[in-house]
Amino acid sequence: MNQQATNSAASQEILRIENLHKRFGNLEVLKGVNLSVRRAETIVIIGPSGGGKSTLLRCINRLEEYQGGKIFLDGVDIQQIDVNKLRTRVGMVFQQFNLFPHMNVLQNLILAPIKVKNMSKEQAIEKAHLLLQRVGLLDKIYAFPEQLSGGQKQRVAIARALMMDPEVMLFDEPTSALDPELVGEVLDVMKNLAESGMTMLVVTHEMGFARDAADRIVFISNGVVEEEGPPEQILKQPQKQRTKEFLRRILE
Amino acid sequence: MEAFYELLKNFNFLLIGAWETLKLTSFSVGIGLILGTFIGMGRLSRYRIINYPCTAYVEFLRGTPLLVQISIIYFGLPQVGIQLAPYPAAVTALGLNSGAYIAEIVRAGIQSIPRGQYEAARSLGLTHWQSMRYIILPQAFRNILPALGNEFITLTKDSSLASVIGVSELMRSGQFVISRTFQTFSIYFGIAFIYFIMTLVISRIVRYAERRLSVG
Ligand SMILES: Nc1ncnc2c1ncn2[C@@H]1O[C@H](COP(=O)(O)OP(=O)(O)O)[C@@H](O)[C@H]1O
Numbered sequence: 001m002n003q004q005a006t007n008s009a010a011s012q013e014i015l016r017i018e019n020l021h022k023r024f025g026n027l028e029v030l031k032g033v034n035l036s037v038r039r040a041e042t043i044v045i046i047g048p049s050g051g052g053k054s055t056l057l058r059c060i061n062r063l064e065e066y067q068g069g070k071i072f073l074d075g076v077d078i079q080q081i082d083v084n085k086l087r088t089r090v091g092m093v094f095q096q097f098n099l100f101p102h103m104n105v106l107q108n109l110i111l112a113p114i115k116v117k118n119m120s121k122e123q124a125i126e127k128a129h130l131l132l133q134r135v136g137l138l139d140k141i142y143a144f145p146e147q148l149s150g151g152q153k154q155r156v157a158i159a160r161a162l163m164m165d166p167e168v169m170l171f172d173e174p175t176s177a178l179d180p181e182l183v184g185e186v187l188d189v190m191k192n193l194a195e196s197g198m199t200m201l202v203v204t205h206e207m208g209f210a211r212d213a214a215d216r217i218v219f220i221s222n223g224v225v226e227e228e229g230p231p232e233q234i235l236k237q238p239q240k241q242r243t244k245e246f247l248r249r250i251l252e
Numbered sequence: 253m254e255a256f257y258e259l260l261k262n263f264n265f266l267l268i269g270a271w272e273t274l275k276l277t278s279f280s281v282g283i284g285l286i287l288g289t290f291i292g293m294g295r296l297s298r299y300r301i302i303n304y305p306c307t308a309y310v311e312f313l314r315g316t317p318l319l320v321q322i323s324i325i326y327f328g329l330p331q332v333g334i335q336l337a338p339y340p341a342a343v344t345a346l347g348l349n350s351g352a353y354i355a356e357i358v359r360a361g362i363q364s365i366p367r368g369q370y371e372a373a374r375s376l377g378l379t380h381w382q383s384m385r386y387i388i389l390p391q392a393f394r395n396i397l398p399a400l401g402n403e404f405i406t407l408t409k410d411s412s413l414a415s416v417i418g419v420s421e422l423m424r425s426g427q428f429v430i431s432r433t434f435q436t437f438s439i440y441f442g443i444a445f446i447y448f449i450m451t452l453v454i455s456r457i458v459r460y461a462e463r464r465l466s467v468g
């Protein structure tokens with residue numbers, strides 16, 4: 001590879017995970033994870049339960065601290081970035097939505113931009129309108145979370161994360177807590193987001209989404225990246241035995 | 253008949269004492285709330301230097317009699333150069349005492365909020381304090397309102413101990429009336445009746461507030 005190609009590849013890289021090690025007490029959960037993510041790339045992370053997928057995502061925004069290895073965001077070690085600043089740059093969407101139940105949708109959206117980014121209230125409200133329109137929930141702006149369906153809650157949670165203008169979005173099984181008929185509306189929002197150029201790391205068991213929206217599938221098992229590649233390759237011709245077994249189980 | 257007459261005649265005087273009891277209790281619970289909120293949060297800190305003193309505080313104040321605590325503050329402290337008038341001494345003792353109980357209530361309230369709420373707040377870049385202030389504590393307080401109401405009721409009754417250091421709250425007012433009329437039965441019974449009405453009203457108010465909040 002010539003020098004120019006290397007440079008441009010490097011500048012494309014927004015997230016780099018090097019030899020990441022994470023322990024909970026004596027339990028080693030991540031055993032040397034390596035991953036490089038390019039700007040605007042959508043990565044789908046799959047793997048057996050307990051393999052360390054959630055832990056990996058949570059290390060990236062430092063909800064968990066790790067014991068070894070390095071994570072770089074846009075070339076800078078995330079340990080060198082103020083943790084609250086880091087979290088405005090790396091948004092996260094949880095399986096359980098975690099909307100704030102004592103606040104309506106608008107309040108859920110505007111709290112953090114106002115308190116963390118010192119955005120004016122007017123500006124935050126305007127931005128909330130735009131994002132709620134984008135996830136198709138403008139009519140629910142004054143609703144409280146308990147009045148929303150699971151799918152609507154998750155779309156609000158996505159809009160809430162987007163309020164901070166993150167450079168990377170992490171999704172930890174965003175549709176696993178949803179009734180089957182509500183999964184589609186959330187995945188549609190995520191597909192749109194991916195097409196709009198957001199960098200996304202998505203832990204999911206939705207293989208349809210992986211096939212359609214992922215640029216790359218990463219298979220994590222036992223705390224390491226077992227295999228990675230484009231969707232066609234991973235889904236049709238997995239190389240590793242573990243990947244094959246996992247896909248057979250999940251697709252049947 | 254005579255007894256009943258004396259009670260009626262002095263009822264206004266007792267009501268003034270009841271009003272003082274209510275003020276004394278409110279001040280004390282106010283102090284207890286502020287103290288209890290911080291100590292309750294401190295009990296959950298992962299830093300020992302914060303956690304241990306808060307735990308020690310709670311254990312000590314819950315493990316010793318309120319009457320002894322009042323005595324330490326009113327009779328004991330002057331020996332080391334801190335002299336408090338009866339009323340401030342009572343508020344201090346009752347406030348410190350309720351702070352310990354409220355700390356436990358607040359701690360349980362915080363623990364009743366799912367961990368995901370705190371993580372979601374932090375994942376948006378809010379600091380620990382911002383997350384507590386805007387996300388965790390508002391939800392926690394909604395949950396612990398009944399327990400706080402109970403604490404207010406307990407303290408309304410316990411504030412009668414302030415009579416021993418001469419604070420003219422309800423109990424003391426009653427004793428004063430007795431010293432003039434010698435009607436021990438009717439006056440003490442009248443005092444009990446007034447305490448009972450106060451705690452009844454407070455518990456109704458708390459229940460009403462609770463229902464209002466759970467709707468919103
Ligand atoms: N806070 C924690 N304390 C102790 N062990 C944990 C904690 N979080 C996760 N683990 C353990 O780490 C392992 C990986 O968990 P996780 O990252 O959630 O896997 P996945 O998301 O792939 O299912 C599991 O064995 C889990 O029990």
Ligand SMILES: [Mg+2]
Pocket residue numbers: 053054055172173
């Ligand atoms: Mg998980």
